[in-house]
Amino acid sequence: MSHTPHEILAEFPEHADKIHALRQANAHFARLYDEYHEVNRSVHRAETDLEPRSDADVESLRKQRMRLKDEIYALLTH
Secondary structure: OOOOOOOHHHHOHHHHHHHHHHHHHOHHHHHHHHHHHHHHHHHHHHHOOOOOOOHHHHHHHHHHHHHHHHHHHHHHHO
8 A cells, every 4th residue: 555645736747737727717626626635635644644544434535535536537638
């Protein structure tokens, strides 16, 4: 298991300009981006034992992060 944070700009570097533009122009995208950041931070902190959680909680957070990432990618490629 990797303990590397999965930041959106690192996940989609080829869409960096579009990410910045959508964060400014699209409230829905900005909300998804912020929510992803918070969930991703929680996953990272749990994986590195800064904020220990149960395996079920971490798995739930990972699934939420994946759903948000999929939604963000769909908006980026629309």
